[in-house]
Each structure stands twice: as C-alpha cells, then as structure tokens.
Amino acid sequence: MREPLEIAGFRPPIDDGPGRARRAAAFAALAATAGLAASTLVAAVALTIDVARAHAPESVVDNEGGLFGLALLLGLLFLAMTGLSLAPRDKHGER
Numbered sequence: 001m002r003e004p005l006e007i008a009g010f011r012p013p014i015d016d017g018p019g020r021a022r023r024a025a026a027f028a029a030l031a032a033t034a035g036l037a038a039s040t041l042v043a044a045v046a047l048t049i050d051v052a053r054a055h056a057p058e059s060v061v062d063n064e065g066g067l068f069g070l071a072l073l074l075g076l077l078f079l080a081m082t083g084l085s086l087a088p089r090d091k092h093g094e095r
Helices: 018-054 056-063 065-085
Strands: none
C-alpha cells in the first residue's frame, strides 16, 4: 500500500515515472485493437460461409430479376448520396 502524500498538487508522485502509465495504456490499446481485429475476422468468415451456403442471389434473380436490379440500383444510389453528404468541407461550406 502506498504512503499517504504529504503535499497534494498537480504533479504526479515522484516515484512513478510517466513511462509506466504509458506502457499500460499502450498495452491496453494494443489488446483492444487485437481483439477487435480478431472478432471482425471471425464475423467476416461466418458471414462468408453463411452467404456461400444460402444461394440467395440465385433464387432472387431467377424469379424476379428486374426487381433485384432496381433494388441494387437504389442501394448504390443511397450509398453514393451518403458518401457525398459525409465528404469533408472547408470553412466556407464549399468542397
């Protein structure tokens, strides 16, 4: 257990260097990044396997190809509109 500080102020205690806290924070960030990358990889593999087994596009295109094409076109249009609305702007609102 630590000794109580006699003078409390805005400086950290002298015995703890800033390197220790930085290493702990860097390790936590590295572990979180590795966990997120691993879970994303697992989700992508599971989704790929599920799509490969479903054969959903074949059944949709065989029955209603025109409707599938229209839905695909609208989806791409919405995606393009979202990309344009999120584009960075300068101070005057121009691109």
